[in-house]
Amino acid sequence: MFMKHTLARWLAALGLLWALAACATGPKLVSHAFSFNGWQDGWAETADLLAFSYGGQYSPTRAQSKDGTGIGYSDGVNGPMPVGAFLSVRWRLKATGEVFEQRVDLRGRLPRDMTDHELTFVIDGPQLYVYVVTPQLQPPETKQRTHRTWLSRYNQTYEVFPNAPSR
């Protein structure tokens, strides 16, 4: 009898935990990273970043300049977050003052599983480049970056915009 009651209590507790977990569900969170580095990638000298948004659901990967002077050239988040459906970037060229904005639809361009991957972008004049950096390390003999992003020197990297990766 005692065993029966104990089992019932455990089952009830498990059920409660399951219900709590179910209540806590929101957008699916995947552990991956988002970063940019205009210093290492060279665009900090030529462009001011005015706004960026990797998806619309996660505030650490969104920012907008409040005073028009730019929001910095380097930042990164590495943790559980929703995989973004788009990347939107607005920047201004220092030489001409021209403002550009690019919104990239990432659906179909990203790996099915972004776990431990990283999304990054590079500004080159009026053009935006978007890359997926995989957790796969480059061979030790790799001495140069394979793409515009500095991360490609250390990890295997794929361009997903403007050129889609060949699958």
Place this chain on the structure above:
Amino acid sequence: MGTSFVRELTPQELARLPAARQAMETAGTQGCATRFTFFAAFDGTHNDEANLKLSGDPYPTNISQLRSQAREAKSPLLEPRYYPGVGTGGDQGGPLQAAFFPTDAIQAAAEKAYTDFRRAALEYLNTPGAQVSDLGVAVAGFSRGSACAIRFAQLLHERGLVAPDGQVLSVIAEHEHLARTPLPVPEHEPMVRGR
């Protein structure tokens, strides 16, 4: 995660406070990096600036604020990274990890920070005139983010900076005092800088 009263400090712990305060005040004041600093901001249990409801607090933590300020500093010498806290989903787990089993989540965050630091430091060393002695690390942690910060410091101490060919370029000995700090740590927001 809010503040909770656990117990009074023992006389021995009270006696150690002046030395601890002195260590915190002087940490990083000598030889702290002036050329390159990797800043790892580890948020606390259930603390994610994107999901404030999870912590039950309407405001982002100081860790979140520090990270934003680091980005807005627009310094080529400062490389900021933000790591959401234990219990925020994915490899940071959920309520169970937040309540009882945080170790794997802490380890995962520290490993991520180590990977991010290693690449950034190696890339900095590619610049002409750069030296290993230029490298610096600043960590800030809240709640169990403090444990992540300490574990990160331990990884730096244990592994040093490893080049792609496996060569250890630097053993960051100055972190030794931090790396030997036992876990878990009290819930506060220590700011530790060192090289």
